[in-house]
């Protein structure tokens with residue numbers, strides 16, 4: 001006998017609302033229905049294992065079938081099935097109230113993106129693509145009758161006895177005319193591939209099992225070889241270069257989390273590599289937007305995180321405040337730091353070889369997470385211009401003797417471009433100083449952080465001061481020029497240079513040093529960098545021209561010649577242009593006139 005009834009929910013007809021709001025995400029209906037089917041098979045397995053079900057389990061499986069002519073999609077399982085009473089309880093009440101709650105939430109927050117993908121719509125999502133949904137089901141309990149339920153998404157349903165020999169449930173979607181794209185097998189396969197690839201029960205489509213029910217993250221690390229991890233990486237990211245190394249996450253207290261995180265080869269292009277971590281809940285793909293679950297700096301990693309404890313049905317802001325999400329964050333950070341520390345200890349050569357790929361990520365982590373800093377400070381590496389790697393501590397020991405200034409401040413020198421800043425690097429090295437290479441996008445922030453964290457330490461770019469001032473020592477240099485001669489020399493240069501952004505000064509330096517050095521003070525460059533990055537309340541700095549210091553070496557023979565020469569100005573200008581040239585700062589008309597002047601001078605000699 002057929003029974004008709006009304007589903008008791010508050011909202012009259014939630015179907016059009018859901019259909020409209022979830023337009024872009026219609027495809028998740030398949031994820032929801034297939035995971036329900038998987039759940040049903042897992043439930044029967046559990047009942048069997050505890051002796052509540054004594055019948056034959058058979059081969060547990062979920063089947064998806066498309067019938068283009070009948071315009072149906074059918075999801076079948078041989079799970080626990082439902083009685084008519086259970087349909088009323090679980091589908092009419094739970095599924096529909098879940099959907100009602102969804103709509104209420106949507107109305108509250110008004111932000112579609114916050115909810116989509118975060119909220120399992122459950123059974124009701126079938127109505128996003130179907131005009132009518134049928135359930136034909138037979139419970140595992142022998143004495144019960146199979147049932148047939150039909151509903152068009154409104155609050156009315158019909159339930160009648162059915163003919164079904166075997167245990168389990170068929171959910172039949174009569175696809176709506178505006179959703180016929182889902183009758184294309186290719187489309188269905190793509191969706192299954194996205195969401196169901198690692199479901200724990202075989203899922204069959206067109207005669208093929210489309211999933212890998214035992215992905216490696218569900219296994220014990222001791223069962224796995226390096227090859228297994230690498231193979232799995234290729235399965236996830238078919239076109240990628242092999243990963244550098246990986247971490248197998250496996251924790252069941254105080255929260256449940258498994259997964260594998262891979263360190264990819266990142267180099268400097270890290271923007272491209274985001275959103276490569278996939279979030280699963282009990283092997284069901286949820287999203288690859290893991291922003292709130294994984295610490296920001298770990299977004300560069302690839303791989304899988306699987307946790308039933310991540311609340312998927314709440315909005316973003318709530319997720320950030322959620323305590324298990326916070327714990328997961330902390331756990332992942334710790335695991336990653338421990339893994340890096342372990343590789344560093346066990347195989348320093350491998351660590352150094354991979355440093356270029358991991359440095360951005362380690363530095364980013366140190367900058368954004370204090371706990372990570374505390375661990376990483378022991379393995380973060382500094383590389384000098386001759387390619388040698390040091391830890392912070394090792395480097396300190398290495399340069400301490402030579403690079404302390406008169407105030408006992410340790411000065412670390414660095415270059416952002418060893419090629420362009422070659423003249424300065426060489427000058428520093430001739431002094432017996434060591435120069436670090438800090439040339440990645442993140443290094444300007446990293447430098448700031450080191451200064452904050454390391455005691456009595458400053459970092460200076462090699463071209464920010466003349467060599468004597470980079471690391472100021474107590475010994476004063478004698479000048480071969482008298483004060484008046486120095487004044488004269490200054491005037492000659494000022495007139496020859498004729499640029500108010502070039503601050504000329506004359507200072508005694510070693511005769512072996514360059515006759516003239518152009519420097520951009522460290523503080524100046526940093527403030528400009530900051531204002532360019534939009535911070536620090538120094539917006540006005542960004543538009544200001546650079547103000548350089550031009551230091552004339554009073555002890556260099558060339559400058560003694562400049563003072564005495566007939567064409568003082570020409571000689572001074574020539575020296576200045578050469579200094580510009582060595583800094584890659586000479587171009588256009590200035591370069592042309594320099595070349596012309598050089599030929600002139602050569603012709604005269």
Ligand SMILES: Nc1ncnc2c1ncn2[C@@H]1O[C@H](COP(=O)(O)OP(=O)(O)OP(=O)(O)O)[C@@H](O)[C@H]1O
Nearest residue numbers: 036037040081090091094095120121122123124169
């Ligand atoms: N294929 C099925 N076999 C047996 N029972 C099912 C099946 N599909 C749904 N159910 C029952 O209907 C209930 C409601 O399903 P629905 O998908 O709406 O919610 P849910 O699975 O509990 O939660 P979620 O929102 O995570 O999907 C399920 O809890 C289950 O008891």
